[in-house]
Amino acid sequence: MLRTHTCGELNKDHIGQTVTLSGWVDRVRDHGGGKFIDLRDRYGKTQVVIDPDSPKQAMDNVQPVRNEFVIQVIGKVSERPAGQDNPKISTGQIELHVEELNVLNACKTPPFVPNQKDLPNEDLRLKHRYLDLRRKPMQETLVLRSRIIKAMRDYCEANDFIDVETPILGRSTPEGARDYLVPSRVHNGQFYALPQSPQIYKQIMMIAGYDRYVQVARCFRDEDLRADRQPEFTQLDMEMSFVDGDDVIGMIDGMMQKLAKDVLDIDLQLPLPRMTWDEAMTRFGHDAPDLRFGVEIVDLTDIAAKTEFRVFRSVADSGKFVRGICAPNGQSKFSRRGIDDLTKFVQEDFGAKGLAWFRVEEDGTLNSTIAKNFQAEELAEIATRMEAKPGDLVMIIADTWEVSCKALYGLRKRIGAELELYDPKTMNFSWVTEFPMFEHDPEADRWIAMHHPFTAPLESDLEHLDTDPGKARAQAYDLVINGYEAGGGTIRIHDNKIQEKVFGLLGLNAEAAQERFGFLLDALQYGAPPHGGIALGIDRVVMLFNNLENIRDCIAFPKTQKATDLMMEAPNLVETLQLKELGIEITKTDDDA
């Protein structure tokens, strides 16, 4: 037997027993006469003692032992001498006196060790991921991830969901994100696509009568990465029949309540708050607002229209918007130079023309280099509307609706973090609903589906499809946690007539729609029940429940920003023979450029 116990479970109750432990050497403390070894596994650490009374076998075998060796120790559990307890570890009241020590495997001098204080650079961590994953924070995250997924599955099972696996090799549907393509050997020149989501399969499952479907589904999107975005990620994918949006939201409300209780021991009040997309954009400039703090956008366009300040006047007169936010006590953090930084930020990242700002003086008046362009009453009106207090910093963007939303969202996010307007440990759950059906693409002058082309419009907005598609709102809902989109879903179109109309608006004629989604259109005609669903980003949920800022730390083997795996060195070149079998010829590589 290689071990009788783990390194985290021995305590005073085991004193006197002879046990066998196996694990990694976390640290060796050499005192000449004796040695202390902290033996580690994922359950904890146990102190192993070798002293002059230990058998020669152990004395000899321990000689070459260094960090991260894998060893096995047989010995007697002993109470530690008085005053020598270590309260930092679960086994701190006992230690193991060695009777036999075996090196199960040596370890090269590692580039870094799991208990090291300063984390190595990310590329090194990813290259030696097996070492990085030995770190306690990584192990805790992966354990929590496992618990979260189990809680999700338990909840779904309790609610009669059926777990169904859908294919990884599917069909390319060029709408939306770029597909990862897989060449077919049997059909040279043809390709499978990895699923961006199991969307169509799960709808087909509804038509097939499996009224509650769930899957922990791996999804793939060949787009650029972010701190919260990986090219391959995991969704809790769900679909339900005979439901409306409230039913789906209610189901997820219950799941979040269970997760919060099971995982974080937080009691969530249900129903979770909801706001419409319009409201979110107006108040926060974004469809996933962070509601852990206030600081809402204030519209000043009407005041701006009255002023002599040409920048504001011209923007207001041309139908654009003058909107701002007020950073509480913002002057403490943002000096003139800090404001210059914010100005650069909104210009470079969001294309804003500039940033107008005012300091709120002790007497409550607004002051700034541009203040002379305003009447005192106008400044007072701005201050009143923004509820500006002495010490605050008022920031105003005069631009199109879109730019003011983006820039103010960016500013709000920054000041929230930099002025510490919220406790980063708090959790905030909410819904954003009634997304627009379509976005207008000004370049191609056409409508694009905001969610996906199977999204059902609100019943009340059906008429807009014919008259003013931009006004049509969807039966869509996003779950927002701490300013992140943690999931999103819609009620689907089950009526083929409406589906055809939507395809038409998206520029897909009957022929093109049949070509791309024919199988779904066919299926919809064979008794499709009303249905809808949602997909939760599991990696993001894990990130948020762990209070992490980086999704790579929630995934065992993540990719770098350039979508490579530094450990496996993927992607890689393949054998010419493989390409030949696939009928593929490489005509251009990165090296050509």
Added chain:
RNA sequence: GGCACUGUAGCUCAAUUGGUUAGAGUACCGGACUGUCGAUCCGGUGGUUGCGGGUUCGAGUCCCGUCAGUGUCGCCA
């Protein structure tokens, strides 16, 4: 594709703002030490400053290019 930050010993960082032989902690190697738990003490090995070019009497430091990691905008139905 754009912008920004980072890259110096195995690892984490420093180098007085362009100046002489690039330092420290840790790891590693050797030695001392019977109770430590980030053990301690003594000694030692270890460097193409990511790579290529340029400016300069002189470059880790400045400039250009490039590679890699990260953040972000575009992108992500």
